[in-house]
Amino acid sequence: MKVTLSDDARQYLGFFEEETGATATDCLVYEDRLVLLVAAGDMSTAIGPGGRTIRRFEERVGREVDLVENADTPTAFVESALAPAAVRHVTISEQGDRVAYVEVDEADRGVAIGKRGRNIEAARKLARRHHEIDDVQLT
Known part of the structure; x- marks a missing residue:
């Protein structure tokens, strides 16, 4: 199934990948938070040691960020x-x-x-x- 992303979602995905080094394939944008779909196996890279990487990303975007790891089934x-x-x-x-x-x-x-x-x-x-x-x- 093809997922259509808004301009904001695409920008957040690009910024997320640039900041964390993890791959994300989808982004749900809400007023107060983002929900990012992270590639299977990239969750630890996205979170970083002690959660520092994701916290830094949250501070830069000014929103809470929830991560979901992708799965095949x-x-x-x-x-x-x-x-x-x-x-x-x-x-x-x-x-x-x-x-x-x-x-x-x-x-x-x-x-x-x-x-x-x-x-x-x-x-x-x-x-x-x-x-x-x-x-x-x-x-």
Whole structure:
């Protein structure tokens, strides 16, 4: 599936790669934060020692930055998009709409949802854009 990026998103991606040395393939731009999809295996480069690299990037862009590590399979992708929540299992339903049903530890349900639903919404948007999943539901 082809992802269309806004001019702002493309600029943030370029700046992110320049600042961190990590590869990112997608960027969701919100008023107060960015959600970047980092290439598999580049997460440690993006974060840097003790989190210094990502903190420096956040300071320069003046926004909070959330990182999601890319994955090849839809189930692994959804699990990564909801991190750091402890995901027990992901099932993709193919009947009608394509829906990812996610079992999350009860203690991590709030983490998966996020403040005002922002984490689950970002996971839904990224899953739709990269794996054609229509919805992500917590069970």
